[in-house]
Amino acid sequence: MRVRSSILIAGGLLACAILGYAAGAKNYQVTGPITDISADTITVTKGSEAFQINLPKGTKGAESLKKGDKVTVYYAMTATSVESKTAPAKAEPKTAPTKKKKGA
Numbered sequence: 001m002r003v004r005s006s007i008l009i010a011g012g013l014l015a016c017a018i019l020g021y022a023a024g025a026k027n028y029q030v031t032g033p034i035t036d037i038s039a040d041t042i043t044v045t046k047g048s049e050a051f052q053i054n055l056p057k058g059t060k061g062a063e064s065l066k067k068g069d070k071v072t073v074y075y076a077m078t079a080t081s082v083e084s085k086t087a088p089a090k091a092e093p094k095t096a097p098t099k100k101k102k103g104a
Contacts, residue, residue, distance in 0.1 A: 025076040032070050044073055
């Protein structure tokens, strides 16, 4: 009975952890050499694509990086602002005026 209870509790905790992880922004990673680095950005090249990623102060592992180092950068895409532009209203189609019949 104790083993069964322990398994159920562990399963419940695992399910909560998975749901909590899935609720946040999707995480990505890119691996390649550093082609450019500054105080607040890092550029990593993977194949023919260059990934420029912000480096906030205090980013773990960013203290001693230099150009040419092969790194794996873990990042998440997060919006900083959203600008909404409403779509223009559709114009009603113009109808040709109806002609009145003479003598009717």
